[in-house]
Amino acid sequence: MTALLHWLTFLLSIIFIPVLTLGTIRKTKARLQNRIGPPICQPIYDLVKLARKGETISSTMSGLFRLSSLFVFADILVLAWLTPWLCFKPWAPHSNIFMVVYLFAFARMFTLLGSLDSGSAFGAFSASREATLSLLVEPAVLLALVALGIFFGSSDLRVIFSHTTNQTFIGSAIWIAAGLAIFFSSLVELSRMPVDDPTTHLELTMIHEAMILEASGRNLALIEFAHALKMSIFFGLASQCFLRAFPQFSTFNVYSQSGLNIVGILGLALFVGLLESLIVKLQWRKVPEFIAYILSLSLIASLAAIGAGVIK
C-alpha cells in the first residue's frame, strides 16, 4: 500500500513540479516587468492545448523526427525515475553517476538529430552550437557529481544523496560548490540565460528553441514537457546539494526534507526568473569562458573531495 502511495506521489510530482517550475520562472519575469503574467499553472494549459492540436511537419522529414521527440521524452522519464532529484521516491535501481550523465547525452543526441532532419539551416546551426556547448558543459556536470562521489566513496547517486554523516566544514563546502556547478551547468544544458534566451524567437541566435523550430502539436508538447522535467531534475539535484550543505538537513524526516526540496526547486526557478530579467545574454564567444568558470568550480569541488579523502 505504501509502495503504491509512493508511486502515486512520485507520478504527481513528475507531472506538477515541472509545470510549477516553468510557471514560477514566467511569473517572476512577468512581475518584474510590471505585468500580472499568466497563472502559475499556465504551462499545463499550454500543454493540453498543444496536445489537442494537429501536427504540421516538413515534407523533407523522415520518420526519425517524430521518433526523436518520443525518445527524448521517454529518456527523460527514465532519468526522472533513476536520479534522486526528489527526497522521496519509489524503488529504483542503482543510479550510477556516469549512466545518468550518458542518459542525458541520449536525449541530447536525439534532439540534435531531430533538428537536422528537416534540412533547415536554423535547426542545424543550433544543433552545431548545442554540440559545442555540450562538449564544454558535460565535463563540468560529470565532475560536479564525481566530486560528491569521491567524498562519499560511491558512484551511486542514491547513496550520495541519502547520506547522513556529513558534519564537516569541507563537506558543506563541497556540497555548495557542486550545487553551484550543477545549477550553472543546468542553465547551459537547458539553454537559459545567460547562454541562450528562450524567449527571443530570433532563429539565428537561439539554441534550444531553434532546434525544436519544426515541432508542433503533440510532438511539441512532448518536447516541452521533457524540457521542463529535465529542468526540474537539474534544479532538484542542485537544491538538494544546497540543502545538504546544512548538517541538520539529514536529521529531518522525509516529509520535511521533501517539502524543503520542492521549495528549493521553486526557489531556484525564482532565481532564474530574476536572472533572466536582470542580465543580458552573453555574446556567443564569451559563453565558453562562462562555462570554464563552471568547470573550475567543479574541479575545485573534486580536488577538495580528493584532499578530504587524503586527510582522512
Added chain:
Amino acid sequence: MATFEILAVLLGFLALALFLGHRKHLKPAIPASLTFLASLTAMASLILTWGHNFHWQTQAPFLLGVFPLTFEVDGLTRLYLLLLSTLICAVSVFSPGYISHIAAKTHAGQYWFCFWLFIVSMYAVVSSADAITFLVVWELMSLASIALVATDHSHQSVQKSAFIYLGATRVASAFLAGGFLWMHSVTGSWSFHDWRFDVESTYIPAFLILIGFCIKSGIWPFHIWLPYAHPSAPASVSAIMSGFMIKVSVYALIRILVFGALNSLWIIAIAFALAVISTFWGVLFALVQNDLKKLLAYSSIENIGLVVMAIALSLYARAHSLPTIADLAIIAAVFHSWNHGLLKCLLFLSTGAVDAQAHTRDLRSLGGLAKRMPWTMAFFFTGSFAICSIPPLNGFSSKWLLYESFFQNILLSPTAIEKGLSLAVICLLSAVGALAIAVFVKAMGVGFLGVARSKTAQRAQEAGLGVLVAQAALVILCVASGANSEFVSRLIAQSLTSSGLKVSYTISNGLPTGTVAILLSILAASIYVIFLKTSKVTRYRTWDCGFGSLTEKTQVSADSFAQPLARIFRPFLRYQNSAKFEGADRRHFPEEVTVETQIISILEKRVYLPALALFGGLAKLLSRLQAGSIHLYLLYVCATLCLLLILGMTL
C-alpha cells in the same frame, strides 16, 4: 576435437583459396557462402568446447626450421576468436550484395584468395602460443591485409595508402622481432608462457613490443596509416581490419604484457600517455573529416586509445597491488575491444552499403538517405549511438567499466598525484565522449538526413537483403551485449581466469542497462500508441522565413556543422577557414562566395615527411656503392675477403 575442426576448416580455406585464386570472375555468392559456413563451424566448435583449453603443435614434417608451430586456445583466445568468427559471418553475408559494386575494378580470385589468407592468419595469430609462430602468421596477416587494401590498385591514392600501410607494418614487425629476440635471449624460451616482464633486464624488450603493437593498432603518433588504409580498402575488408585486425594487437598486448605482469612504471606511463593522446587526437580529427570511412578510421584511433588506456591502468594497478582496479580495467579492455569490434564492423558495413548505393562516401554530397535507405539508416544510427557510448547499448557498458575503474582509482590509490591524474582522465573522457557525439551527429545528420546534396545520393536505393541482414545481426548483438552487460563482464572475468590471469568481477550492484532498455522501449512504445499515433499530421515545407523554397545548398554542410568546435581546437587541428566575397557590391550582394577550409596534419608534415626524406637521402648515398660496374664489385669482393682474413687472424 575443436582444434582439429578449426584446423580442418583452415586447411579447407587454403585449399579453396588455391583452387579459386586464379579466376578473374567469380560469382561472389559461392566463396561468400563457403566463408560463412566455415566461420559458422569455427564458431560452433568454439562454443561447444567452452571451458576446455587446447594446446597443439605441428609434428615432424611440418616444422619451421627446427621449431614446431605451436597453437593454444584458452579462455581469452576463445573470446577473441568468437568475435572474429562473428564478424566474418556478418561480412560474408554482406559481401555478395556489396562486391558487385566493386567487381569491375577487382580480380575476384585474388580478392578472395587474400581475404581467406587474411582470415586464416588472423585465426592463427590469435591462437599462436610462441613468438616464432606468432611472427610468422603475423607477417602473413599483414601482407594479406596490404594486398586487400590494394584491391583497387588502379587508383594512385590506393597505391599510396597501400605503401604507407606497408611501411607501417614493416616498422611494426621490426620492433616486434627485436623485442621477441631480446626476450628470447633473456629468458631462453620462445613460449609466451615463460615470458615475465618483472625484472629490469626485460624492460627494453617490453618497450619494443609495446611500440610494435602500438604501430599496428594505430596509437598516436603511429596512427597515420589508419586513415589512409581504411578508406582505400573495400568496405568488407575495412570492416574486418578495423573490427578485428587492430584488436589483434590489443589481444597480444594483453597476452604478452599483462599476462607477463609488466611492472615498469615508465613503460606503463608511456603506454598510458600515448593512449590518452590517441583518444583525444582520434576524435578531434574525426570531427573534421568529410569522408565517412576516414571519419570512422579516426574514431577507431580514439577507441583503440581507450582500450590501451584500460590495459595501462590495469598494469599500473597490478604493479601497485590494487587488484580490484586491475580486474575492472582489464575487463573493460577486453569488453571494449569486443564492443568496438562489433560496432566498427557494423558502421563500416553500413558505410559500404551507402557507398554502393549512393556511389559516394563524401558527406558533402550525401544527405537525404533517410527516406531512401531507411534500414541502413537505422543500423548506422544504432551503431553511432552505441559508439558514442549511449546507454543501454554496448558501447556504454565497456566505457562505464573504464570510468568506474578510474573512479575506484581515485578512491583507492595511495598518492594524491594518481588521484588527480585519474580525475583529469575522467574529465578528458567525458569531453571525448561529448566530442564523439558531435562527430557522429555530424555523420548521421549530414549523411542521412535533410535533402540529398548530389544527384547520385538522390538516386540511392535501399541495399539488398544480405547487406541488411548482416547489419541487423550485428545490431542485435550490440543491443544484447549492452543490455546484458553484467553477464558479459562476468563471462570475460571467467575467461581471463581460465587463461591463467586471476580476475574477479567484484561490482555488487552493477549497471541496470537491461532495466533501462526495457523501460525505455515500453515507455516509448506506449506513448507512441497512446499519444503520437493518433495525432493528425499535415505535411508542409520546412520553415524558410518566407523566402521561398529551400534547396540542398541552403542546408548545413559537414564543414559548417563542425566549425564552432574546430575553432575551439584550432591550435591542434591547424584549422584554417577563409572566405572570399567577390562582386561589385560585395557586402550585400556578393556574386561569388568562396569558402575554403584547410587542415594540415602537422605530424605528417613536420615529423614523418622529414624522416622519410632523411631516409631517402641516406639510401641515395648508399646507392652509390651499387654503381653497376663489375670492376667495383670485384673490388668489394676483394676488400671483404681481406677484411675477413684480417679478422680471422686477429681473433
